[in-house]
Amino acid sequence: MTQQQELARPPSRKALFGGMLQVALSSFGGGMSAWSQRIVVEQRRWMSNESFITGLTVARLFPGPNQINMAVYIGAQFQMLAGAIAAVSGILLVPFSLLMLIGMVYFQFHAVPAVDRVLTGVVAAAAGLALSMGFKILDVYWRDPLALLLAAITFVALEVFHIHLIPVVLCLGPVAMLSYWPRGGKRG
Amino acid sequence: MADPGTGLETLLQVIVTFLRLSLFSLGGGNTLLAEYHHLSVDKYHWITNTQFADIYALAEAAPGPSSMIVGLLGLGAGWHHGPLWGLVSGVSAEVAILLPSTVVMVMAALSWNRLKDAPVRVAFEKGLGPVTLGILFSVGLTVLRTADHHWLAYVVSAVVCALMLFTRISPLYFMLVAGVLGGLGLIQR
Numbered sequence: 001m002t003q004q005q006e007l008a009r010p011p012s013r014k015a016l017f018g019g020m021l022q023v024a025l026s027s028f029g030g031g032m033s034a035w036s037q038r039i040v041v042e043q044r045r046w047m048s049n050e051s052f053i054t055g056l057t058v059a060r061l062f063p064g065p066n067q068i069n070m071a072v073y074i075g076a077q078f079q080m081l082a083g084a085i086a087a088v089s090g091i092l093l094v095p096f097s098l099l100m101l102i103g104m105v106y107f108q109f110h111a112v113p114a115v116d117r118v119l120t121g122v123v124a125a126a127a128g129l130a131l132s133m134g135f136k137i138l139d140v141y142w143r144d145p146l147a148l149l150l151a152a153i154t155f156v157a158l159e160v161f162h163i164h165l166i167p168v169v170l171c172l173g174p175v176a177m178l179s180y181w182p183r184g185g186k187r188g
Numbered sequence: 189m190a191d192p193g194t195g196l197e198t199l200l201q202v203i204v205t206f207l208r209l210s211l212f213s214l215g216g217g218n219t220l221l222a223e224y225h226h227l228s229v230d231k232y233h234w235i236t237n238t239q240f241a242d243i244y245a246l247a248e249a250a251p252g253p254s255s256m257i258v259g260l261l262g263l264g265a266g267w268h269h270g271p272l273w274g275l276v277s278g279v280s281a282e283v284a285i286l287l288p289s290t291v292v293m294v295m296a297a298l299s300w301n302r303l304k305d306a307p308v309r310v311a312f313e314k315g316l317g318p319v320t321l322g323i324l325f326s327v328g329l330t331v332l333r334t335a336d337h338h339w340l341a342y343v344v345s346a347v348v349c350a351l352m353l354f355t356r357i358s359p360l361y362f363m364l365v366a367g368v369l370g371g372l373g374l375i376q377r
Contacts, residue, residue, distance in 0.1 A: 028251040030358060042238050050308070055261035058300050061313060063210065064289030065217040065255035073288050076297040084294045088286065095252025096259055100278055102250055103263040104271060110242060119242045121370020124341040126245035127361045128348025133218055134324035135353055140317065147318035154322025158222070159329065165223045169212050169319065176315035182307045 008045040010078045013086040019044055020071050020090030028095075032067045040074055047077060067091065150176050195269035195277075201232060202262050202277050205285035213289060215320035217255035222323075222330035229334075234265035238377065241335040249363050258285045275296060338376040344369070 011019065019039060033056060035121040041052050055077075059069035066090055075087030108117050141147035154172055157163045192199075205227055213220050222235050223242070229233045235243070243264065247257035262281025266273035303309045348362045369375050 009355065024252065029251060030360075032253075054301065055297070058226065058296050059293070060216065061316070062215045062289070062293050062296050063292055064286065065213070066252045067253045068255070069289070069293050072293040073297040076294040079290065080298075081294050084297075085291055088290060092252070092256070092282070096256055096282060097367070099247065099250050099252065099256050100260055100263060102246055102274060103278065104274065105261045106242065106246060107264060107267045107274065110239065114371065117373060118367045118371040119245065120341070121247060121344070121368065121375045122363045122377055123241045123245040123335045123367035124344040124370070125348045125359070125366035126248045127241070127247055127332045127335035127341075128345040129352060129359050130218075130221065130244070131328040131345060131349040132352035134321060134328050135349070137215075137317070137321055137324070138259075141321055144318075147321070150315075150318035151322035151325070154319050155325050158326040164226075165220065165323065166209075166212055168323075169214065172319050173316060176319050177308075177311040178315075180314035181311045 006045070009049065011044070011046055012084055013079050015044075015092040016075050016079065016083050017086045019046070020074070021093060022073075022086045024091045026095055030080070033070065036067075036070060036074075051077070146179055150179065198234075198265050198269065199273070199277050199280060201242070202234075202265050202281050203284045204279050206258060206262075206289060206344075207307070210285050210288035211292065213255070213285070213314055215324060217253075218327060219320060219323040221257075225330055225334055226255070228261050228265065234261065238262060241331075244331060244335070245363065249360060254280065255285075258282055263310045295375040302306065336377075341375055341377070344375060362371055 012025065016139055019112070020036075023036040023039050026039065037052055040046050041049050047055075055070055055073040056066075059066050064072070068091065071087040071091045072084040076083070077082035077083070080129055110119070110176065120124065141151065154168060157168050157172070158165070209220055209223060212223075225240055229237050229240050243257060243260045247254045247260055250256075259278045259282040263274045263278035265281070266275070266277025300309075315366060332342075332345055336345055344366055348359070348366070351357060353360060366375065
């Protein structure tokens with residue numbers, strides 16, 4: 001098994017920045033987590049596959065964009081907060097600069113009718129993407145009535161009663177956690 | 189449009205707004221989209237409804253994490269005061285949305301394994317998923333309402349949604365095709 005391979009020396013901040021820059025550049029067409037696994041685990045051997053997978057789970061659970069949280073996890077393993085910042089800077093530098101450039105072009109030229117027409121189409125497709133996000137994870141909870149109830153209450157609070165996101169999460173988050181608090185099991 | 193105030197005022201508004209929201213970006217950050225729309229269009233008038241829809245599409249189409257839309261919102265907010273204010277405000281917005289969640293994530297990365305069987309970890313892992321699910325449906329509707337006003341646009345969105353669920357084709361192709369259709373004048377706002 002490849003996991004048995006010896007790990008490399010812990011990376012410096014500079015190496016973390018460079019490694020994550022490489023991840024960002026490699027994944028321009030998508031598939032960022034697959035690329036970061038290839039580069040961080042297989043090529044640079046910074047961490048075992050097992051701790052990489054743990055990282056993916058933690059990155060998904062905690063607030064923040066998943067891919068960026070993953071960079072934070074990788075950086076923090078070796079150099080704490082400074083390592084996390086180095087890794088995030090590495091992963092964001094090129095795509096964020098590019099996006100700022102696109103944004104400046106957009107704000108300069110969006111009033112041009114041809115640009116606006118093309119964007120109208122792109123926007124309709126992008127809205128379809130947004131709509132698919134909920135459906136995508138729906139099957140995970142399909143057989144869990146409690147989860148569906150919690151999701152429905154959240155949805156109604158936001159859509160029907162127009163309560164803002166922060167109070168909704170602050171109220172329903174703890175309720176949801178209590179509903180799933182493990183019962184009975186062995187406690188110290 | 190409301191009086192945008194000075195560049196510095198807008199910048200501070202941007203920073204405070206995104207610092208506050210950072211820790212509520214569950215489920216990868218997409219849960220905040222509806223809130224971004226409310227704040228940047230309705231409350232602070234940084235950008236128009238149409239611009240929000242455009243920016244969302246650009247962030248989805250551009251390479252890299254789509255959560256970088258925050259940088260574009262900041263850019264749009266500062267743009268009223270000139271391109272330089274826009275850039276400063278865009279970078280500040282991105283730093284502000286990422287800083288608090290990064291600090292929490294560093295603590296999580298260093299301590300999560302020690303909490304292996306703790307009930308709080310189990311409850312956290314299982315409980316936040318359903319709440320995220322509810323938020324994402326609401327976000328989907330918000331973006332749809334922002335983006336589409338013509339029946340054909342709704343059809344395009346519905347088709348793309350279905351294709352996202354039942355195929356593994358990259359969404360970039362859908363945006364490309366829809367962009368061409370739009371360019372030909374077949375899709376209207």
